[in-house]
Amino acid sequence: MSQPSKHPLTSDDARPTPGRKRSEASRLAILAATRELIGEQGYEKLSIGGIAARAGVGKDTIYRWWPSKGMVVADAVMEEAQPFHLSPPAHAGSVDEDVRNWAHALARDFVDPTRVDRIRAVTSAASEDPATAERLYERFTQVQRTGFIDRLRVAAEAGEVRPDADFGAVADAIIGSLMYWATARRSDLTIESVDSLLDVLLRGLRADSAIS
Structure with missing residues (x-):
């Protein structure tokens, strides 16, 4: 060679x-x-x-x-038709509903045995190969992260969330937590555990006028 x-x-x-x-x-x-x-x-x-x-x-x-x-x-x-949930959050309802529906869809990939095996595989491959890491970021992480930030920016314009919040950090917290569950081979990931994380993050994002 x-x-x-x-x-x-x-x-x-x-x-x-x-x-x-x-x-x-x-x-x-x-x-x-x-x-x-x-x-x-x-x-x-x-x-x-x-x-x-x-x-x-x-x-x-x-x-x-x-x-x-x-x-x-x-x-x-x-190259599979739908390897993971690749759609960013929708603009269908309140920001709370849209973010939860998106995070639930992501979580279902991480509890599906076949898909989580593939998530672990590409994550391991990315840690060894810069080109693979770039492809994974472009095809998965960047799509989700950018779409999430765009959804929160729209919500900020509508007064639903604080415009000064670090939307990227919130996206990283959600995606990073799911990746941790997968790579650490945690078996306790459920929709309820995802909702517990979202409760904390969304509470911190809400504009003062929206806090009850």
């Missing part, structure tokens, strides 16, 4: 070299095998050799298209 690049790897680096046409059937088999093995073994025990054996391809085929295990995992998870 060639010497590692000094530059962070990106998804563009995973493209096949000229003259070597990527087999779509092989690509899909590799991604399907990766998803299966994530559920069976977890990220730590997952290996390129294991993926290749399950997919019926050679290890060189995988390395030709993906520069690291983390990038294979990122593609396997993120």
Whole structure:
């Protein structure tokens, strides 16, 4: 293998070299095998050799298209039609209702056995690979965080929440808490426990005129 690049790897680096046409059937088999093995073994025990054996391809085929295990995992998870709840909070009712509905939808991903295994896998991959971390942030965290902040800005304009509050910190508290539950393998995550967190955060956000 060639010497590692000094530059962070990106998804563009995973493209096949000229003259070597990527087999779509092989690509899909590799991604399907990766998803299966994530559920069976977890990220730590997952290996390129294991993926290749399950997919019926050679290890060189995988390395030709993906520069690291983390990038294979990122593609396997993120190329699913709906890997996680990716929609930001709606603008459908009060800010309290919209934030709770959004947080509940996120929490359901974190208690679903298949989805939480994949969340753990991409989180582990992101901790090892800057390119994977960037993809995860762009496809998941940034979408949720930006949408949440936008929803609170609208609420601030309507007088529902304090305009001087740190909306980004609130978003980080919610998303970060769910990630903690997942990565620490806590089994006590419920809608009720999420609501307890939201009660504290939303109480601190409310404008003075809205506090009863």
